[in-house]
Amino acid sequence: MHIKKRVLRTVILALIGVGLGAVFALVQNKSSAPSPSTPAGPLLNVAGVGGPYTLTDHTGKVRTEADFKNTYKLIYFGFTFCPAICPTELQKITIALNELGDDASKIQPLFISVDPERDTSAVLKNYVTLFHPRLIGMTGTQDQIDAVKKAYKVYSAKVPPSKGADADEYMVDHTSFIYFMSPDDQLIALFRTEDNADVVVEQVRRTLTQP
Ligand code: NI
Secondary structure (H helix, E strand, O other), X not given: OHHHHHHHHHHHHHHHHHHHHHHHHHHHOOOOOOOOOOOOOOEEOOOOOOOOOEEXXXXXXXXXXXXXXXXXXXXXXXXXXXXXXXXHHHHHHHHHHHHHHHHHHHEEEEEEEOXXXXXXXXXXXXXXXXXXXXXXXXXXXXXXXXXXHHHOOOXXXXXXXXXXXXXXXXXXXXXXXXXXXXXXXXXXXXXXXXXXXXXHHHHHHHHHOOO
């Protein structure tokens, strides 16, 4: 029964992921002929993603999008209790930044929690240092997180803990994309879980060397 539920949840999440991908693909292909297959690599030129936000970083400082106006950004939404996907994607950002060498200084890595209930600034502080010295973790009130999720078209939902488990031992289902944003907060590329660090590096280099 439990396994069945988990499978069902995975299927639903996958469908949501495909749905979101389709939405982005539609936006992407608006001015060209519809493509019958999903394009390989990151999704490019997606309009209408991003927007203003007010959050609190892992040191307790209030942060808004204006704090990152002069830099490119790699943004990931997740939660620190996530057992697999979030650490893998944050590790991917770390690997990409390491591969970028000096160019990494032009990129600000950001981690935004979709689990503000457990992810306090203090929790984020311990977490971000596991990945990159410049990674900034951000959390907020539920309303602030809901607003930034909406702006970035992020889906997440709390999964109630199994019977007998503590109330705070819950999981959070969520979409998993790395957002590559320009200094003026336009989405340049959206990396999927199947895009490895090399794909990220290649896209970042291409963007940085554009005239
Ligand atoms: Ni996760």
